[in-house]
Amino acid sequence: MTVIRSVVRSVGAALPKRRMTNADMAALVDTTDDWIVERTGIRARHIAADNELTSDLGAAAAKQALVRAGVDPLDIDLIICATSTPDRTFPATAVRIQHMLGVSKGAAFDIQAVCSGFVYAMTIADSLLRSGQATRALVIGAETFSRILDWTDRSTCVLFGDGAGAVVLEAMPQHGGLSDRGVLSAKIRSDGRYEDLLYVDGGPGSTKTVGHLRMNGREVFRHAVQKISGVMEETLVATGFAADEIDLYIPHQANRRILDGVARKLGVSPDKIVMTLDQHGNTSAASIPLALNVAFEQHRIHEGNLIMMEAMGGGFTWGAVLLRW
Numbered sequence: 001m002t003v004i005r006s007v008v009r010s011v012g013a014a015l016p017k018r019r020m021t022n023a024d025m026a027a028l029v030d031t032t033d034d035w036i037v038e039r040t041g042i043r044a045r046h047i048a049a050d051n052e053l054t055s056d057l058g059a060a061a062a063k064q065a066l067v068r069a070g071v072d073p074l075d076i077d078l079i080i081c082a083t084s085t086p087d088r089t090f091p092a093t094a095v096r097i098q099h100m101l102g103v104s105k106g107a108a109f110d111i112q113a114v115c116s117g118f119v120y121a122m123t124i125a126d127s128l129l130r131s132g133q134a135t136r137a138l139v140i141g142a143e144t145f146s147r148i149l150d151w152t153d154r155s156t157c158v159l160f161g162d163g164a165g166a167v168v169l170e171a172m173p174q175h176g177g178l179s180d181r182g183v184l185s186a187k188i189r190s191d192g193r194y195e196d197l198l199y200v201d202g203g204p205g206s207t208k209t210v211g212h213l214r215m216n217g218r219e220v221f222r223h224a225v226q227k228i229s230g231v232m233e234e235t236l237v238a239t240g241f242a243a244d245e246i247d248l249y250i251p252h253q254a255n256r257r258i259l260d261g262v263a264r265k266l267g268v269s270p271d272k273i274v275m276t277l278d279q280h281g282n283t284s285a286a287s288i289p290l291a292l293n294v295a296f297e298q299h300r301i302h303e304g305n306l307i308m309m310e311a312m313g314g315g316f317t318w319g320a321v322l323l324r325w
């Protein structure tokens, strides 16, 4: 039986030039390198220049992915940008990226699921490709979280960074079995009861301002391990794979202690988990494709590998995508 699967053709990424270390943070707020490293694993993050927008980072990541795939931008008929820091309230940052790439066909739109944005975007793109709505997609995670941080709040400003990553995802005929390349299982979840644990205290429809990120870190932490490992288990059950059959885990990069907790719960060996938060911090929707890009550049990904992506973020939203490269 022939089925259509969404196969990752390539990955690309973009980081702002400006790098801020924990020592730079300590010059701004009452914190130390030791505290940040011990509680989070973060050592540095990149911060966008004043004139550097989410669309600039997203377009740069997309261009690298297109070049690596050998795909002409004009052959792209779907662009989804996951972001919570769009250039403008509207139109979508994806539409701006579409224009920057010289594309004027198909559809481009943003999705907003905060740190789970890339997993949501992959899931939506996979559905549109498999249903025949599109044939070749750019799935982008792009953020300038530095713009919504309260730079006087040490409990949040040390955690986040800016950046973007992108993949070219293409509809390809496969055999319909578990040895297929492409997305094999994708699950997205949300629960709005937890909205007040992680949110931005502004918005066009309420305060008419952009607002700043607010978080109850302890409570977020308490939910993260259970929700992330739960949804990953759902993708494993759906496919019949065991956790140790997965070749590489590309988690959302929020906090090393969350990643360690999930690894322990699922019995995954730490060397299978790609960790980039030490250099990027938490870049929200961009963190998974940025980590994927690092793994790709380190030659840790080979055709046929099983790859698990997972994330949890504000909402709460969470989800996982299991694919074969």
Ligand code: ACO
Pocket: 030, 031, 032, 035, 036, 039, 040, 115, 154, 155, 156, 158, 159, 198, 215, 216, 217, 218, 219, 220, 221, 224, 252, 253, 254, 255, 282, 312, 313, 314
């Ligand atoms: N430097 C020094 N001290 C700090 C800092 C800082 N940057 N931030 C907070 N503190 C202090 C607090 O004021 C508090 O001091 P007090 O005891 O005198 O009141 C003390 O450190 C402990 O604060 P907690 O918030 O209880 O520290 P905790 O151990 O929970 O660590 C952290 C905080 C790192 C935010 C943790 O809760 C966490 O990682 N939570 C997960 C949240 C997360 O990752 N969010 C990302 C977005 S969601 C996602 O992507 C999954």
